Amino acid sequence: MSASKHITVLLEETIQALAVQPGGRYIDCTLGGGGHAVAILDHSSPGGQLLGIDADPEAIKVARARLEAYSNSILLINENFVNLQAICFKYDFFPVHGILFDLGLSSLQLENSGRGFSFQQDEPLDMRLSPSQEVTAAEIINTFPETELAHLIRSLGEEAYSRQIAHRIVNERPIRTTLQLVQTIELAVGGRRGRIHPATKTFQALRIATNHELEHLEAALKQAISLLGFEGRLVVISYHSLEDRIVKQFISQESRDCICPPGTPACICGHTARLRLITKKVITPYPEEVQSNPRSRSAKLRVAERIVHQDEYYKNDEELYFLVGAEANGWRKPAVINELKKAFSTVEIE
Ligand SMILES: C[S@@+](CC[C@H](N)C(=O)[O-])C[C@H]1O[C@@H](n2cnc3c(N)ncnc32)[C@H](O)[C@@H]1O
Numbered sequence: 001m002s003a004s005k006h007i008t009v010l011l012e013e014t015i016q017a018l019a020v021q022p023g024g025r026y027i028d029c030t031l032g033g034g035g036h037a038v039a040i041l042d043h044s045s046p047g048g049q050l051l052g053i054d055a056d057p058e059a060i061k062v063a064r065a066r067l068e069a070y071s072n073s074i075l076l077i078n079e080n081f082v083n084l085q086a087i088c089f090k091y092d093f094f095p096v097h098g099i100l101f102d103l104g105l106s107s108l109q110l111e112n113s114g115r116g117f118s119f120q121q122d123e124p125l126d127m128r129l130s131p132s133q134e135v136t137a138a139e140i141i142n143t144f145p146e147t148e149l150a151h152l153i154r155s156l157g158e159e160a161y162s163r164q165i166a167h168r169i170v171n172e173r174p175i176r177t178t179l180q181l182v183q184t185i186e187l188a189v190g191g192r193r194g195r196i197h198p199a200t201k202t203f204q205a206l207r208i209a210t211n212h213e214l215e216h217l218e219a220a221l222k223q224a225i226s227l228l229g230f231e232g233r234l235v236v237i238s239y240h241s242l243e244d245r246i247v248k249q250f251i252s253q254e255s256r257d258c259i260c261p262p263g264t265p266a267c268i269c270g271h272t273a274r275l276r277l278i279t280k281k282v283i284t285p286y287p288e289e290v291q292s293n294p295r296s297r298s299a300k301l302r303v304a305e306r307i308v309h310q311d312e313y314y315k316n317d318e319e320l321y322f323l324v325g326a327e328a329n330g331w332r333k334p335a336v337i338n339e340l341k342k343a344f345s346t347v348e349i350e
Contacts, residue, residue: 006106008035009296010237013283014100015039017235017303023047024097027088027227029081029220030054032106034063040100041070049073051093055080055129055211062108080130082216085223095229101236103217103243105207107295117207119199122179127210137206138176146170156214156242157205164188165202178203204240214242221250225274228306234275237301244282244300251275251304275304 014036018026020043028037031052041050052067052074054060060078067074079087081101088094110118115126116137127137144152150166153159168188175181182199189198208214224234234251238244253259254275258267283301290297 005111006033006035006108007293007295008033008039009102009293009299010283010285010289010301011035011039013285013301014102014235014237015043017278017283017301018098018100018233020044020048021097025049025051025093025095027051027084027093027096027099027224028053028102029084029100029224030102031063031076032059032102033108034066036100036102037063037067037074038070040098041067041073045073049093050075051088051091051096052076053079053081053084053087056109056113057130058113059106059108078130080216081220082212084220085227088227094227096227096232097229098233098235099224099228101217101220101224103213103237104239116178117203119178119182119197119203122177124177125175125181125206127207129211133211135210137210138174140206140209141169141181142174152209153202153205155205156208157201157203158241159201159205161189161198208242214246217243217246218250221247225254225306230306230308232306233278233303234306235301235303237299239298239300244302247302248282251277251302255304273307276307278303278305 018040020026020040022044023046024044026040026044026048028040028050031037031054034052037050037052041048044050050070050073052060052063054063054076055078057078060076064076067076075091075093077087077091088096105117109115109129111121114123115128116123117127125136125138125141128135140152141149146166146169149169150162153165154162159165165185165188168184169175169181172180172184172187175184181202185199185202186192192198221234221236228234236247238247255273255277257271257273258269259271260267260269279302283303285293285296285299
């Protein structure tokens with residue numbers, strides 16, 4: 001794989017959204033070809049640090065070569081971001097000034113991985129981000145009952161012909177390659193209709209299912225909040241509506257002080273906002289970017305900032321240590337720290 005082929009999406013917008021500053025500490029949860037990572041390292045110099053995570057060992061290899069010049073400032077980990085918090089605890093990499101998710105796949109994976117992510121090449125139906133995962137796309141296609149396949153294709157691909165496609169798949173099994181699957185889908189839907197290739201949505205559904213993409217995103221967003229320091233930024237770039245809905249709802253929920261169902265007479269949830277929305281409107285690429293990089297056309301960037309209520313810390317000693325850790329890292333919020341010291345006068349925090 002060559003690193004030059006993935007064109008980084010919304011690069012300037014991401015650096016701005018992350019508010020990258022010299023000496024800052026950042027996590028790139030989707031390192032890919034390392035495009036965002038290089039820009040984060042450049043803008044956080046001198047003294048910046050980056051933890052780069054990718055589930056795909058090939059991506060880590062490519063990024064490591066590309067980031068060689070920054071080797072003193074980076075820590076690259078081949079892991080799934082569903083384990084974000086455990087990774088940060090293990091390497092003592094928190095709190096951080098910013099966390100980035102640039103979801104989905106890189107062009108390197110779509111075009112050169114040989115794992116069947118794209119229907120443009122004939123490849124084995126694998127679709128795993130990492131060889132350490134147990135279940136391949138072929139196993140899903142060849143073992144799921146028809147109704148479950150139809151549900152998967154409908155819910156994760158938003159495919160209107162899900163039942164016809166699932167029925168045909170079951171008749172044609174075993175299906176081992178992308179080309180076989182494309183032909184099966186074409187037979188099921190009666191060939192190409194609009195601008196979108198008839199296999200697009202089924203491939204999306206299979207990839208999401210194989211890698212548990214939606215569940216992992218939800219879990220990682222929750223973990224990200226507690227890793228962000230004061231005013232730390234959470235930036236997520238998504239490429240389809242299912243991902244974007246999760247991000248939007250997550251930020252909206254975490255930006256509210258009460259999440260009781262509408263009509264509840266008095267708040268019973270006890271929820272407090274931990275994020276503040278930075279831009280109400282989603283950020284999308286300019287037409288020039290879409291023209292030069294058509295893959296960016298569906299990109300949506302959302303950004304939020306970590307806010308901390310003192311109550312949040314009054315509740316939880318562990319978080320207090322986290323806060324003081326933030327101070328030790330040169331983040332000055334003396335008023336809050338003093339308040340906390342008073343509140344926890346029996347707790348050793350120095
Ligand atoms: C769109 S690419 C990132 C491109 C990168 N921002 C750049 O500019 O080069 C997405 C990357 O995220 C990785 N990825 C997707 N889901 C992941 C997960 N759950 N855990 C870790 N890495 C993941 C993919 O392997 C891929 O390399």
